[in-house]
Amino acid sequence: MTTKQKVSLEEKMTPVGKPPEGTPQYAGPPMTFELWLSKYFPTLQRIKQRIKFRLLEQMDGPFDASDLMPPGATQPAKYPAYFFMKPVHTFPTPGGLDPAFGPYHGEFQQRTTFYFTKPETIKYWLQQVYGDIKPQRAIDLGCGIGATTFVMAELWPDCEVIGIDLSPSNLRYARRLAEQRGVKNIFFYHMDAGDCSYFPDASFDVVNESYILHEMPTYHSRAVVKEMIRLAKPGSIITWFDWPPAESPGDLARREEIAKRGSEPFMLQYLDLRLEQYLVELGLEDVRRVVRAGANMLVAARKPAHQPAETAERELVTAS
Ligand SMILES: C[S@@+](CC[C@H](N)C(=O)[O-])C[C@H]1O[C@@H](n2cnc3c(N)ncnc32)[C@H](O)[C@@H]1O
Structure with a gap:
């Protein structure tokens, strides 16, 4: 009889490792x-x-x-x-x-040991969701310095992986990392995740966001979610790495505290978004929470192969 050994995710993860040569180093306290x-x-x-x-x-x-x-764009991002x-x-x-x-x-x-900034963790969960697909084009919205974007580029070496963000310094840093690491299939552009009109409808096989929806008012996070659906090819999977909803009074109190303190000033507006319900309302299929761990959640959903999500939403509005 074989005993099944339980391996925790922590054990499966390899350390982040040394930062690349030339990366500005933190010299302060822990x-x-x-x-x-x-x-x-x-x-x-x-x-x-x-x-x-x-x-x-x-x-x-x-x-x-x-x-x-991005190439050919005539106006800087608003x-x-x-x-x-x-x-x-x-x-x-x-x-x-x-x-x-x-x-x-x-x-x-x-x-930091922040769960979803560890490349191995991100890779593990992306593989759980996307399996062995071979996308041609993928986008990571609010890419920051590329925590998720680099993992996507490694996971799918033949894919053109695009990271967009509104922080110029994050993007310049990310570009420098790409150069240092010699990653050729990654591109970082300055763009508002709520307005990616530079890209045509249904132009990506993989659409992902990581930790931006909780950093904006609800009216904008809704726009970002809709933009993600617009960009996704019909039938493709879309993923959201972000904070989970507050699911206990203690959790809610903690969110109120961090909102008040100012470290996450839009946290309460993010809770109003009710991401998973919103995705269902927009007509996405197979909406599921893949994992919740502390302040981290991964949600996945599929854009319907035939009916555009906007139509589903219109129908919903008309019906109510
Ligand atoms: C918490 S960081 C997450 C960065 C990265 N995805 C990660 O997981 O490390 C949030 C990022 O969202 C970006 N951001 C905020 N609002 C945005 C918007 N409307 N469009 C694009 N990026 C935005 C910020 O500049 C920041 O880089």
Whole structure:
């Protein structure tokens, strides 16, 4: 008789490893201290961040981010107003517009044990959802410095993988990582996830977002979800890595706290989105929560092969 050995996901994961040569390095105290500081002394934390930001290598470029425009685009991306309203993650500037935001994000991801910034974890779950498909084109919305985007490019080496984000410094940092790692099938562009009209309808085999929906007001996160559905080919799977809904009074209290504290200023608006229900309302098929672990959730759904989601939504509205 064989005994089935239970291997936890933690065991399956390999360490993130050393950052590539030339990556700006974090030289401060452990991130747990940073988080503690941001919880109890947010103002002090902001001052400290500002000083540290200045010490980090800058990822500066043209003010309109024209260096990050996709080929053939004639207009720089438009920023939605909310992007300038509130700083997120206790960063000193709104919307990741500081030229040192990218490097900061990079070093944070190398230090933190945050579940879905670990390439092995992301890879594991993408494989669970997408199996052994061979996509030709994939998009990662709100790619940041490319945590998910690089995994997609590795998983599907023959696929053109596009990451879009609104933070120029994140994108410049991501491009530099791509250069350092010699990844050729990855492209990073400056674009609002709520308006990807540069890309035609149904032009991607894989559409994914990672942790952006909770960083915007509900009216915009709804626009992003609809844009994701528009971009997906009929019959293809779409994935959302994001925060789970608050499922207990304690959890809700914690979300209210982080919203009030300012590290996730849009958290309560995100809860209003009710992502999974919204996907069902929009007419997506096989809506399922693939995994929930702490502050992480992966949701997958299929765009109907025949009926466009917008039609389903229109029908729903007419029926009510
Ligand atoms: C928490 S980070 C996640 C980054 C990356 N996906 C990851 O998992 O590490 C959220 C990202 O969303 C981006 N973002 C916020 N609003 C956006 C929008 N409307 N369009 C595109 N990106 C946006 C921010 O600039 C930031 O890089």
